[in-house]
């Protein structure tokens with residue numbers, strides 16, 4: 001049976017995402033995002049489920065950095081979860097002085113904490129569920145956790161449905177070693193990371209290759225190349241699948257301009273949003289244009 005590691009411990013949002021993506025695989029928790037990627041790279045797991053971006057706090061940098069470095073992994077599926085938190089404490093806690101959670105979770109409830117627990121000092125934990133474990137152990141007074149956490153850690157529920165921003169969401173990836181890709185569906189996302197050259201216009205040139213082909217970007221993030229101050233990698237997510245001629249043409253153009261492009265996967269979008277395709281930039285247009293050039297080469301057309 002396939003084994004999938006998830007960013008744990010049990011009771012994280014990531015576990016919920018992994019359950020929706022794993023398709024009957026055995027799931028097991030690991031303590032950090034980097035450990036989840038490592039067990040796949042070492043062959044100790046067939047895949048890993050990790051968060052990648054949140055609609056309030058933005059990119060999950062441990063995931064981005066982990067995908068850019070070391071042996072390549074590719075995303076083969078994604079899940080999108082609505083994020084609302086429960087605030088958990090122990091029965092014996094009368095006044096909450098410390099409230100722990102993952103940094104992304106604390107960022108999503110900052111206003112709520114200011115209004116409802118003004119005396120409490122926010123403390124960073126490795127995940128929302130790790131914060132709940134810490135409350136059980138007496139390390140913190142309260143945890144901002146996923147609603148399912150209380151099923152694993154029997155704590156007192158101080159509040160439910162906590163979220164400063166209604167409709168907050170986090171997107172999660174199922175990562176595997178490079179191998180066969182999922183079939184294109186028409187509502188797909190492709191991800192790459194590029195170390196653009198340090199010269200005027202190099203990023204603009206890469207973006208222009210996508211724009212010229214009518215390819216819609218869904219995310220652009222920059223992360224520093226560690227140990228090389230002032231140098232950045234750029235993470236592009238865009239609509240479409242590498243199996244499509246228009247996307248293959250764009251990737252080839254990016255690769256021509258920059259030999260430091262890493263493919264991070266093509267997979268169906270969790271929100272099912274179909275790619276916008278501009279007039280003259282559809283797959284048939286690319287195939288027909290190639291066929292026309294071929295005919296010209298053969299002397300059949302002028």
Ligand SMILES: O=C(O)C(=O)C[C@]1(C(=O)O)C=C[C@@H](O)C=C1
Nearest residue numbers: 012013014051102104127128170
């Ligand atoms: O700590 C968790 O429960 C996670 O799965 C991580 C994570 C994140 O990285 O954004 C996932 C969803 C929430 O936005 C808060 C934390």
